[in-house]
């Protein structure tokens with residue numbers, strides 16, 4: 001691909017942007033821009049990059065003017081939400097304008113008649129949950145850290161531990177207001193539960209990681225918050241029996257909110273990280289099962305049914321976490337595990353997010369473990385996460401010191417990816433392609449699919465100014481520079 005050439009952001013352009021957003025909302029000194037250089041992706045994986053200027057518009061009209069100007073002047077624009085992504089999606093690899101949505105965060109309008117909420121894209125998920133819960137309503141998925149923004153969460157089509165029962169962000173989006181790269185404003189969908197009018201551009205844009213349009217508002221579906229959730233912690237004598245129990249539950253039509261898989265070693269590291277104790281210290285692998293119901297009795301009934309299946313499949317104990325103090329402790333350790341894995345040298349988040357059909361998880365983990373231990377890499381093998389929906393995070397934690405053979409790391413990762421594809425899976429279940437999985441995307445999709453994707457990008461963004469260097473088109477320079485291993 002020919003290297004795209006962009007114009008630089010001059011002092012004159014900065015003054016023009018200040019006219020649009022106001023003097024205080026355009027920043028260009030390096031120190032103040034540091035937090036706009038990277039997301040939560042481990043810095044070991046990919047280093048951040050400075051935009052030439054950060055703008056913080058607070059209306060759709062301002063965003064439209066900025067985009068129109070950038071398109072006419074061939075200046076790249078990278079949308080930036082809560083910067084909690086794990087694929088480097090908001091890293092401005094070509095500099096240009098970092099367009100932060102943080103000030104587009106006022107409107108949260110709950111429509112109790114239609115059970116919908118109309119919300120500005122820069123509102124954080126935590127603020128959204130709080131506002132709808134005040135009305136006795138909920139969006140049943142909690143897909144991210146909560147610091148992520150509505151727009152970023154839709155752009156990433158995030159899903160989380162409750163995907164098994166409640167789906168992913170796409171399932172809740174009913175309408176979008178977007179600004180196209182040329183500044184045109186579009187309203188897609190609406191407060192409609194059914195709508196078959198033409199191609200769904202809205203669904204095409206959901207999950208497009210800021211490469212086709214900027215989301216400025218969303219209409220999301222709400223549900224009455226009549227259910228509460230509790231946990232069952234079930235240790236098993238082996239990982240195989242734990243993971244096979246997941247398939248057994250799904251086959252029997254038992255649908256907990258979510259099922260997380262944790263191995264002994266992983267739990268120990270999480271405990272150490274946050275200095276808390278896991279409820280039980282037996283079993284090689286543990287299932288953390290989220291059960292919901294209208295009240296404790298209903299949850300208890302469901303829990304008993306689940307525990308019976310677990311017992312038949314090799315569970316060595318079961319622990320009900322019903323008190324909020326216990327639940328908090330467990331969640332703290334679970335978060336500690338994620339933190340441990342983000343620190344230091346790892347085989348890479350690039351493959352940590354593989355997804356396979358739920359019935360193939362045990363096979364995937366076994367094959368990945370064998371590949372890791374057959375390599376010459378030293379380290380700890382981690383498999384943890386969303387077992388219920390086939391999105392177990394697989395990661396090799398490498399020594400913090402000493403020489404690491406990154407070529408071999410890549411070989412291990414490539415083999416993991418190939419195994420996932422062989423098992424009918426794919427390369428990312430939730431974190432997206434962003435900057436770091438561009439090369440793998442081409443392994444996963446056929447030439448025809450890639451041609452269609454590149455055609456769509458070209459149709460929306462003929463000047464390639466919208467978050468360039470991500471997903472498509474192919475860009476060898478960016479891939480060589482940022483995808484080191």
Ligand SMILES: Cc1cc2nc3c(=O)[nH]c(=O)nc-3n(C[C@H](O)[C@H](O)[C@H](O)COP(=O)(O)OP(=O)(O)OC[C@H]3O[C@@H](n4cnc5c(N)ncnc54)[C@H](O)[C@@H]3O)c2cc1C
Nearest residue numbers: 081082083084085089144148149151152153158159210215
């Ligand atoms: C501790 C932790 C736990 C996490 N858990 C999960 C999980 O369980 N499931 C999961 O799916 N993800 C998870 N994530 C990843 C992350 O939280 C999600 O990807 C999140 O949705 C990103 O939202 P954000 O606002 O932070 O977006 P950013 O990181 O700022 O951006 C993400 C992408 O969206 C684009 N973008 C941002 N805002 C807009 C907009 N308004 N319009 C168009 N494009 C936009 C950006 O350009 C970028 O490509 C986790 C992250 C962390 C740090």
